[in-house]
Amino acid sequence: MIVELAILLPFIMAAAIPFIYRRFNKVHIGWLVLAVPVILFSILTTYIPRIANGETFTKTYEWIPSFNISFTTYLDGLSMIFSLLITGVGSLVILYSIFYLSTKESLHHFYCYLLLFMGAMLGVVFSDHLMVLYAFWELTSVSSFLLIAFWHHRKASRAGARKAMTITVTGGVAMLAGFLTLYTIAGTFSIRELIANVSIIQEHALFIPAMLLVLLGAFTKSAQFPFHIWLPDAMEAPTPVSAYLHSATMVKAGIYLVARMSPVFGGHEVWFWTVAGVGIVTLFWGSFNAVRQFDLKALLAYSTVSQLGLIMSLFGLGSAAHALGYSSESLIYTQATFAALFHLINHSTFKGALFMMVGIVDHEVGTRDIRRLGGLMALMPFTFTIAVIGSMSMAGLPPFNGFLSKEMFFKATVDILQLNIFSVESFGFIFPVVAWTASVFTFVYCVIIIGRTFFGKLQPDRLEKPPHEAPIGMLISPFVLVAFVIGIFFFPNILRRNILAPAMQSIYPSFPAEELTVPIEHFHIGTELFMTIGVIIIGILLYRSLPKWRAIYQLFSQKYTLNAYYERIIGFAESKSGWFTRIYMNGNLTYYFAYIYIIFVTIVAGYFVLSDAFTWSPSQDSPVEYYEMILLLIMVFAAVALLFAKGRITTVLLNGVLGYSVAFFFVVFRAPDLALTQLVVESVTTALFLLCFKFLPDLTKEKVSRAVKFSKATISIFVGATVTLVGLSVLHYEKFEPISAYFEDSYNLAGGKNIVNTILGDFRAFDTMLEVVVLFIAGLGIYTLIKLKAKKGETDVEN
Amino acid sequence: MKINDVILRTVVKMVVFIILTLGVYLFFAGHNAPGGGFIGGLVLGSAIVLLYLTYDIETVHNGMPFDFKKVAALGVLLATGTAIASIFFNVPFLTQADRYFDLPLLGETHLSTVMIFEAGVALTVIGTLVTIILSISEDE
Numbered sequence: 034m035i036v037e038l039a040i041l042l043p044f045i046m047a048a049a050i051p052f053i054y055r056r057f058n059k060v061h062i063g064w065l066v067l068a069v070p071v072i073l074f075s076i077l078t079t080y081i082p083r084i085a086n087g088e089t090f091t092k093t094y095e096w097i098p099s100f101n102i103s104f105t106t107y108l109d110g111l112s113m114i115f116s117l118l119i120t121g122v123g124s125l126v127i128l129y130s131i132f133y134l135s136t137k138e139s140l141h142h143f144y145c146y147l148l149l150f151m152g153a154m155l156g157v158v159f160s161d162h163l164m165v166l167y168a169f170w171e172l173t174s175v176s177s178f179l180l181i182a183f184w185h186h187r188k189a190s191r192a193g194a195r196k197a198m199t200i201t202v203t204g205g206v207a208m209l210a211g212f213l214t215l216y217t218i219a220g221t222f223s224i225r226e227l228i229a230n231v232s233i234i235q236e237h238a239l240f241i242p243a244m245l246l247v248l249l250g251a252f253t254k255s256a257q258f259p260f261h262i263w264l265p266d267a268m269e270a271p272t273p274v275s276a277y278l279h280s281a282t283m284v285k286a287g288i289y290l291v292a293r294m295s296p297v298f299g300g301h302e303v304w305f306w307t308v309a310g311v312g313i314v315t316l317f318w319g320s321f322n323a324v325r326q327f328d329l330k331a332l333l334a335y336s337t338v339s340q341l342g343l344i345m346s347l348f349g350l351g352s353a354a355h356a357l358g359y360s361s362e363s364l365i366y367t368q369a370t371f372a373a374l375f376h377l378i379n380h381s382t383f384k385g386a387l388f389m390m391v392g393i394v395d396h397e398v399g400t401r402d403i404r405r406l407g408g409l410m411a412l413m414p415f416t417f418t419i420a421v422i423g424s425m426s427m428a429g430l431p432p433f434n435g436f437l438s439k440e441m442f443f444k445a446t447v448d449i450l451q452l453n454i455f456s457v458e459s460f461g462f463i464f465p466v467v468a469w470t471a472s473v474f475t476f477v478y479c480v481i482i483i484g485r486t487f488f489g490k491l492q493p494d495r496l497e498k499p500p501h502e503a504p505i506g507m508l509i510s511p512f513v514l515v516a517f518v519i520g521i522f523f524f525p526n527i528l529r530r531n532i533l534a535p536a537m538q539s540i541y542p543s544f545p546a547e548e549l550t551v552p553i554e555h556f557h558i559g560t561e562l563f564m565t566i567g568v569i570i571i572g573i574l575l576y577r578s579l580p581k582w583r584a585i586y587q588l589f590s591q592k593y594t595l596n597a598y599y600e601r602i603i604g605f606a607e608s609k610s611g612w613f614t615r616i617y618m619n620g621n622l623t624y625y626f627a628y629i630y631i632i633f634v635t636i637v638a639g640y641f642v643l644s645d646a647f648t649w650s651p652s653q654d655s656p657v658e659y660y661e662m663i664l665l666l667i668m669v670f671a672a673v674a675l676l677f678a679k680g681r682i683t684t685v686l687l688n689g690v691l692g693y694s695v696a697f698f699f700v701v702f703r704a705p706d707l708a709l710t711q712l713v714v715e716s717v718t719t720a721l722f723l724l725c726f727k728f729l730p731d732l733t734k735e736k737v738s739r740a741v742k743f744s745k746a747t748i749s750i751f752v753g754a755t756v757t758l759v760g761l762s763v764l765h766y767e768k769f770e771p772i773s774a775y776f777e778d779s780y781n782l783a784g785g786k787n788i789v790n791t792i793l794g795d796f797r798a799f800d801t802m803l804e805v806v807v808l809f810i811a812g813l814g815i816y817t818l819i820k821l822k823a824k825k826g827e828t829d830v831e832n
Numbered sequence: 833m834k835i836n837d838v839i840l841r842t843v844v845k846m847v848v849f850i851i852l853t854l855g856v857y858l859f860f861a862g863h864n865a866p867g868g869g870f871i872g873g874l875v876l877g878s879a880i881v882l883l884y885l886t887y888d889i890e891t892v893h894n895g896m897p898f899d900f901k902k903v904a905a906l907g908v909l910l911a912t913g914t915a916i917a918s919i920f921f922n923v924p925f926l927t928q929a930d931r932y933f934d935l936p937l938l939g940e941t942h943l944s945t946v947m948i949f950e951a952g953v954a955l956t957v958i959g960t961l962v963t964i965i966l967s968i969s970e971d972e
Contacts, residue, residue: 098924705866709858713874717961720881725968784930784944785863793868794946798926802911802949805956809908812960816901819967 036090036106036159039073039116043152047145054141063131066144070123070151077116084113085531087538087546091161091225105223107161110535114374115158115289117532118381119282123151125510129389130273132506133396143183147274150176154282158289163212163222167205170250173286174201177278181270193266196599200263201253208250208290214243215297228296228542235300244298247290248307255287255341258315262595265334272392275330276385284341288377291348295370295540299355302455309349313467315342320474324481324579325586329391329401332478333384336427339471340380347373347442350449350464351540357454359544365448367549370540372441374533375553379426379434379521386514387423387482390416393507394486399497403481408491412500415508417487422515428479428572429472429565434521436565437553443468443561469564476572477579484576525553627745630752638755647758648765661701668694681729689719706789837886844886851879859954863942869950873957880958881965889966900966904959911952914945 046069054062080090090108097103108116127147134140153176156169175198182194216222218237219230227234234240251257256264264284268275278284291308298304319339326332351370357363393416394409395401410417422433429439446464449457493499521528529550537549575582617628641647671690678684692715699708776796779788783795793801859872883892918927930944 095922706868706871709866709871710874713871713878717874717878717881720878720885721965721968783928783946784942785946787862787864787866787868789866790862790868793870794863794950795928798915798928798946798949801953802915802926805911805953806908808960809904809956812904812963813901815964816967819970 036108037092037094039077039120040106040152040156040159042073043069043148043155047148047152050141050145050148057140058136061131061136062140062144063127063134066148067124067127067131069148070120070127073155074117074120074124077113077120080108081113081531084108084110084535087535096165101222102164103162104165105161106159107225108159109539110532110537111289111292111539112158114378114532114536115285116155118285118378119151119154119158122277122282122381122385122514125385125513126273126277126389129276129392129507129510130271132504133273133392134271143180143271146176146179146183147277150180150278150283154286157286161224163215163224166224167209167212170208170254170286171202171205173283174198174205174254177201177267177274177283180274180278181267183271183274184269187269189266190269193263193269197263197267199603200260204250204253204260207246207253211243211246211248211250214239214246218243224293224297231297231300234297240298240301241303244301244304245307247294247298248304251287251290251294252311252345253287254290255284255345256315256338257287257311257342257345258318258338259595261315261319261338262599264338265331268328268330268334272330272388272395275334276388276392279334279337279388284337285377285381288341288344288348288373291345292370292373292536292540295348295352295355296542299352301356305349305352305356305455307349308352309346309464312342312344312346312349313464313471315339316346317342317467317471317474320471320478323478324474325583326478327403329394329403329406329482329486330388332403332482333387333391336475336478337384339475340376340384340427343442343468343471344373344377344380346464346468347376347445350445353449353452353455353457354541354544359541364544364548366445366452367537367541367544368441368448368551369445371533371537371550372438372445374536375441375525375528376435376438378528378532379438379518382514382517382521383423383426383433383435386419386511386518387427389507389511389514390419390423393419393503393511396507397498397503398500400495403485405492405495406486407489408487409500410487412491413487413502415502415512417483419508419511419515420483420487422518423511424479424482426518428476429568431555432522433518434525435518437522437525437555439472440561440565441553443472443564444559447560465564469568472564472568473571473575476568477575480572480576481579522555529553623745627748630748634748634751634755637759638751641755641759641762644768646762646766646768648762649758650765651761654764658701661698664694664697664701681726681731685719685722685726689715692718704789706787840886844882848879848883851875851882855879859950860947862950863944863946869953870957872950873954874961876954877958877961880962884962884966884969889970900959900962902959904956904963907952907955907957907959909952910955911949914949914952 046066050062050066053065057065090106092106094104127144130143130147134143150173153169153172157166157173160166160169178194178198181197182190184190185194212222215227215234218239219227219234221227221230253260264279267279270278295304316339319335319337319342323332323335323339326335347369351367351373354363354366354370357366391401394406394413397413397416398406398409400406426433426435429435443465446468449464450461452458452461491500529552534546534550538544538546541549617624668691671687671694675684675687675691678687692711696708696711696715699705699711776788776792779791779796780786783791785791785795855872855875858867858875859869860867862868862872880892880896914928915926919925921927928944928946928949930942930946933941933943935941
């Protein structure tokens with residue numbers, strides 16, 4: 034029950050906020066929202082001991098049984114880690130945001146989106162069914178779009194939100210295709226069943242395409258190279274959002290997916306090289322680019338990209354153990370996955386704290402540009418402490434948790450050299466080399482964060498506000514996180530036993546649980562220690578000579594960056610689609626009707642001709658009565674007269690004649706429901722028309738060329754002929770089974786004698802329901818068009 | 833300009849009553865005879881439109897102080913609500929239930945949850961219809 038509650042509670046609260054936010058104009062509504070993650074986190078922690086004992090919890094609700102879609106929640110070690118991060122970091126971020134965002138902002142929107150996001154994220158990590166996972170996955174994209182564009186009056190926010198959405202949703206659609214491919218291979222959407230049938234799946238020809246499609250989703254979401262370009266732009270979001278989405282949760286959804294699907298795909302060479310390769314490239318590229326940033330948030334964004342690459346590459350390396358199967362030799366490779374999970378938690382703690390630190394600097398000083406900052410140490414001692422602990426942990430120094438996982442990362446890249454499959458023996462050397470180089474850059478940018486912000490000369494005239502320490506409320510959350518940074522360093526094995534070990538078991542289900550993790554040691558002599566020492570020495574040298582080699586970055590032409598390519602593709606698509614749209618959307622209703630009718634005739638008549646379905650056998654039709662003939666003549670007369678009508682009132686009335694005659698036909702053919710509807714609709718539309726009547730200009734005779742007239746007439750004749758012929762032919766149509774027999778039993782099945790109404794209300798109520806929604810939206814659309822149209826020249830967005 | 837519309841007003845006073853009655857009848861008759869939520873809603877909506885046409889907007893609004901946008905929204909909520917409610921009884925989405933009840937005065941009556949669904953349809957139709965016509969007629 035707890036898992037369903039965890040998914041539902043944020044959504045329930047998000048739905049409640051619009052109704053209750055008005056009561057919170059004096060008190061910050063964030064306090065109310067804070068209760069959600071705190072409650073969930075507390076309840077989830079009570080499950081830790083049982084998860085640590087190897088228990089898992091599943092519950093299934095039937096959702097769409099006919100499509101084999103069920104809402105299955107699954108709580109195991111892996112989803113435990115992520116759910117604890119989502120709710121734990123979520124609580125701290127909301128607490129922080131209470132002090133960060135003033136009550137003047139539209140907080141009810143903000144928290145509504147944030148809760149939606151939290152619920153979606155929990156949905157992703159708890160879903161066992163791939164389709165449900167996909168639905169939540171896209172919901173995280175949509176809610177993060179709303180969050181990034183929270184300050185939507187700024188152009189950069191809108192652009193950043195659109196970029197993030199475009200890239201992650203494109204990846205998400207690819208992932209959907211991958212899931213569907215998996216379904217065609219294995220016949221199941223359940224992740225647990227997929228893992229159970231992994232040997233069958235791997236044999237299939239579609240295995241590699243499915244894997245690559247799923248990876249595309251994971252890579253775009255987790256900002257892996259070359260899709261990382263959205264993450265720096267997403268920094269336009271308010272800082273609490275950056276701390277939450279772009280360090281602790283959303284970007285980790287891709288990591289989660291890779292971890293979760295490792296048992297399915299992990300044994301394959303393509304998976305090993307793609308995940309580890311893309312990860313290691315991202316690690317290097319992110320850290321290399323972070324060094325040149327001047328905006329602290331952009332720097333942290335690139336550092337997040339790089340750290341995500343690190344975790345991703347570790348999962349890739351760890352998958353070697355899947356390929357080898359369980360043996361005492363293959364256990365060494367599982368340690369890469371262990372390092373990945375460990376670093377995942379560590380990264381959330383220190384990166385969350387760092388983002389909050391940058392938020393504090395931005396909030397109290399008014400700028401994030403390191404060229405304008407400096408000398409803040411004495412003025413903001415607490416913020417400085419947070420920055421030092423966070424950065425040093427990220428740089429991989431003791432006594433902080435980043436040191437432990439960074440050492441394990443180095444060890445994993447060295448250990449992989451012993452692998453003798455997947456041609457690691459020839460190319461494997463790139464892992465330790467690139468990992469070490471990237472770590473040097475990581476060290477450099479960590480020093481930049483501290484050095485350029487807190488040391489050096491204070492430049493008060495270049496700051497927006499006089500610098501001073503943040504209020505206590507903003508400091509609580511980052512201090513809790515840095516407490517974890519230090520706490521995890523000193524007691525890593527508590528984490529290992531209770532949190533990491535069960536997650537390892539989820540990733541390596543066929544391995545014995547007790548052998549998967551070894552106690553984490555603080556001090557040891559080995560290659561990795563020398564690598565760390567090397568990173569520190571070279572890193573300090575590089576930092577000192579930073580101004581000299583900064584020019585390297587100028588060697589890349591701005592024209593050839595990925596961002597420039599992205600802009601060019603988007604610009605091209607916009608101009609071409611604009612051009613194409615202007616061709617057919619010319620604002621002339623006549624053209625629209627022409628398009629619709631041409632397509633209608635082509636498809637319907639074309640299909641009937643191709644399948645030879647036109648039949649003509651009047652002998653079987655019932656005889657035509659004389660009053661039907663009269664009605665028909667009236668209609669023909671009205672229709673022809675319409676063409677020659679001079680005034681508007683005449684056309685409206687003639688149109689009415691047509692409508693009412695149709696209604697009479699319904700009466701004659703004993704369709705009272707249709708007749709009633711037709712009569713009322715006809716009356717209402719005529720009334721509507723008469724209302725607008727006085728605003729319309731006089732009917733002017735259209736002056737069109739003979740050719741246009743001719744083509745219009747041709748289209749009309751073809752449409753008329755098609756409809757008539759189809760109408761005559763359907764009586765004898767035999768390609769499909771008629772569905773009318775199904776509705777004959779309406780009284781027994783739906784308890785109604787009026788078949789039309791039972792169809793509308795019972796058999797096809799889904800249509801009716803959606804039609805009602807469409808009607809409502811159309812009504813609102815008309816209302817907004819008329820009532821809320823902007824005054825001429827008035828605009829409420831800045832461009 | 834003041835229009836002399838005594839005849840219109842007198843007729844409308846009676847006709848609206850008849851139309852409203854017809855609308856309610858059509859709504860309830862729906863499941864077994866011609867009628868139902870859509871037509872019922874249309875008829876009721878057209879009665880209200882007739883009132884607005886005859887009397888000015890403020891007079892009618894004093895008598896019926898509804899925000900018709902909210903009426904439509906309530907309708908959509910009702911229609912989707914009955915659909916969702918069925919999930920909580922562990923039956924597929926949109927499943928409707930019906931039963932015979934022995935009610936005082938009415939005797940044995942057939943009641944169905946479709947009626948709530950249809951009420952949602954009717955309210956949406958009324959709300960949307962009136963909203964559209966009001967916004968068009970109020971436009972300068």
